[in-house]
Amino acid sequence: MRPDTQFSGPDLCAKPARDIIALLRNGEVSTDELISASLARMDQVEPAVNAVVTRCPERARHAQVAPDTPLAGLPIGIKDLTEVKDVRTTFGTQGYADHIPTTSDPLVTRLEQSGGVVLGKTNTPEIGAGANTFNTVFGATRNPWNTALNAAGSSGGAAVSLATGTLWLSHGSDFGGSLRSPANYCGIVGLRPSPGIAGGSSASLAFTTGGVDGPMARDVLDCALFLDAMAGYDQTWPISFPAPDAPYFETAQRDAGAIRIAYTPDLNGFAAVTPEIDTVLRAALGGLERPGLSVDDHCPDLPRLDETFRALRCLSFLGSYQATPPDVSRHYKDTIKGNLADAEAMTFADYARAERDRAALYARMVTFFETFDVLACPVNGLAPLPVEIEYPSEVAGRAMRDYIDWLQFAFLATVTGLPALSLPVGFTPSGMPVGVQLIGPPRGEARLLQIAHSLEQALALPVTCIDPRSP
Template sequence: MKPDTPFTGPDVCALPAREVVAALRKREISPTEVVAASAQRIADVEPAVNAMPTVCAERAEAKIAELGQGEADHVGWLAGLPIGIKDLNAVEGVRTTWGNLTLKDFVPDASDPMVERLEARGGLVMGKTNTPEFGAGGNSTNPVFGATRNPWDTRMNAGGSSGGAAASLATGEVWLSHGSDLMGSLRTPAAHCSVLGLRPSPGRCGGGPGSAAFLTEGLQGPMARDVRDLALFLDAMTGYDPRMPISLDAPATSFQAELDRQSKPPRIAFSEDQNGFAAVEREIRTVLRGAMEEVMKAGATVEETCPDLPDLNETYLALRGLHYGSVIASLPEPVRAVFGERLSDNVAYAKRLTAQAIYDAMRARTTLYEIMRGFLTRFDVLAIPVVGIAPDLVEHDYPRHVDGAEIGTYEDWLRFSFLATTTLLPALSMPAGFTAGGLPVGLQLVGPPRGEAVLLRTALFIEEALDLGNRPIDPVIRH
């Protein structure tokens, strides 16, 4: 059962994004009013959660004059809605640090293409959300801004690396927040904060990192408080841009419209531990089983099954190494000189990769994709945990034990993120319930190739079956 948590912020901050956007389009409320409400909420809750350490409300107000000069007729038009941008993406004139001490005062003179797209489609950047250094970590803490805390219990962490984005949504600072994902960086924080995050197909939301734009492992994606808002933000992020070479054209039917299409109850393959691939606490298993029981009562078909996925661990780690070797290892020496231990270890692993390991990973990735492609002709999604534990203490970099078993490496506790990244299948993290102590538990849905529409429709069915609500909360402050 969802804990009884109050929300004392401005009323407009508790509304779904789509309702605020509809009111903005009809001029029933002004962008100035919405920016002011967002700024008030940020000021009220930031001392407790540290989700958006860099706020640019004055810039957002100045940008109101430019609304309508971009793509005002676009299906994803946000009409002046304040949004958050992860502090891994440049925003013109706004401090952008990547959580790195050398870059702590860096102010870019140009925005990333995705930021430009969102502003052209009516988004007002309200601030930069917190992240571990260069996104390397499952706990959003860095030496520049410190740690983001979990809104459901401020002793706990908010997940990473899009932890600031997730916490900003859960507390009502903004209605939509931008994230990115390589090893669950979008999915884990969504699960820890009881919001939603979508890791899309490659190119659906632009491309890879600016310095390695053809990479398909680290991808941007939308985060929101419910499925329909997630579809709105996905529409706002989608479309071809020649500066993002793997970017895709927007689909003929918007993702928002896809949710209104008549569809049969979903066919869900469910696995508590992905054939023992990763450890899962008993309470997490209980919550996920209970969620699937409710989904079956609502009419869905749920079958406990998961295909064999050979060499997934080694394949994913090699592909992740390509990302760190191509992007992070090539950063300027003054930036690398202050890397924390986590980032340094990742770069060292990348540099140790052999050519044979990379060749093997490319072949194994193809095999894994074909297995999943065939498997998902019988099911709409594969449902698995996002992570095997509830949020941990904010002081812990990562958990050392899960279900009584020692975690061998930092990567091991995030193994449930490997499948979607390796096979390039879209994956969605959504609320599934709460532990007895009131901490969120997330469910991950892995969909078919370029199957965001199927993924969203299935998630909507589950969301309605579980009826967990989507209102933001006041931070639960515990010491």
């Protein structure tokens, strides 16, 4: 059951983004009023959660926005891994603690052209490495459902800003679940799109497909609306993909028709999961009552998924490290240095093997989607831990080799380039949110959002917007 919660912030902050945009277009509210409401809410909650670590209200108030744009002047958050012109962008590392970019990331430019008004930067672990949001520049971000616990990462600040009502939409990014995990732990919606839909890796690794940007919101329709503002061809992104003819926001609201779900609690034993998480997910999926909906226990074989993901991640780490000045990289935490050592130990043959394995896994998933619409599985195998614990040493009795092991549910979508969404579906007995991960077909964002919206309606769970809760 959902625990008792309250929301003491401004009424505007609790409204869905789509409703706020309608008010902006009708002239019933101004961007200035929204900025004031958002800042007031930050003042209320930030001492407890530390999610929005840099604010830029003057820049936001001077933004020139046309009301007929998709976001119409809505204040938004940008993760502190993504550069915003004239706004402190630290990447969570001491080497960039005072970094003020002179240009914005292309995705930020697109969002501003779409009517988004950047109001703040959200917290991230150092260079996005690790699924617990803390760094030596700003400290730790805490879970609003229990501030003694972690909010996951690396888009932890973004997820918390949504759950607490400080922002209506917040940008995230994802390689190893960095967008999906915090959405899961904070009770909001996060979508990792297919590579090329909404930006991607840094300019120095622009052809790689592991890291992608994506939308985070309090519910599915707001998530779809935010994806529309992000999507579209841009020649600065070499793998950029055109936006669909029909907006995601429109498609998500259409009748989903028959829905065939395959559920796996552990990806055929690949990933560790506690009985607590499996119980919540089975109860949610088993309680769905909708004509034409079926849920079956099934998972395709996923050979060498671990080795493939790790190889792709090593390539990304090594590529980023080579492009980073030594006076920045010397500050990196030990876990990052360990990742770099792993990458340098790999051979060209290892990477070639990983690409072959990746192609084989993709082919298996294409066959799987001939029978099913989505693969449902946990986002994370356990509930949040105390914020001081960087990562779990074991999950359900299985020892974790490193801080990557406990993120294995994230590997499949990243390796195969499939869209994946974290949807809140229930709570643990201790009152912590639990989301289900829905993995969709190739370039299947529209269908995935449509299915997620249908499940969201069937479950009828209240949308998260809460005051931080202390233990």
